[in-house]
Amino acid sequence: MIANVLITDDDADYRETLCDALSRRGLSLHQARDGDEALEVIEREPIHLALLDVHMPRVTGLEVIRVLSERSAPMPYILMSAMMDEEIEREAARMRAYKILHKPIRLKVLRDIVCGGLAETYGWRPS
Template identity: 85%
Template sequence: MVPNVLITDDDADFRGVLCDALSRRGLHLVQASDGDEALRVIEREPIHMVLVDVHMPKVTGLEVIQVLSERAHRMPYVLMSAMMDEEIEREAARMRAYKILRKPIRLQNLRDIVCGGLAETYGWRPS
């Protein structure tokens, strides 16, 4: 199995940095520029894990994980934000986010979180 990881952020440069950081882990990386695009991607292809920014145009990261939390198939999702506050953290925890990360994100920490979430959920290990 090659896991599909969706990276959703309205900052293209940040998405690129995350893709570079995860590219050597044997993952298939998919990008979305906002929550609306992320939801369309999730509907049309199998996604195993979602990394999503909170503050985006159209559909926010919290709205994305709300949709994911209501699905029968549970996948790990990580909420990220440079402007994280306690209310957002509480809401993300209520929706059972796998992890909640404050930007700037340490890339090694992110790699560990992604691999950990895929291992716990699917038994996947990097090659």
């Protein structure tokens, strides 16, 4: 299985950094600049895991999680933010976010979390 991972952040440089960090794991990486674009990608691609920034224009990461949490098929989603607060964390936990990460994120930690989410949900192993 080739796992499809969606990276959603309104900072293009940050998205590229995350793509570079994950590219050697045998993943198919997709990018979105905001939650609205993320939902479009999810509709047309079989996404297995989503990394979502909280604070984005148009549709926030929490709003994307609300949509995804209503689906019957499980998908791990990881919420990340430089401005995380307890209310956001509680809401994300209530919607069963796989992980909640505070930026800046160590890239090795991120790789381990992404691979762990894919392994737990789908039995996926990196190539």
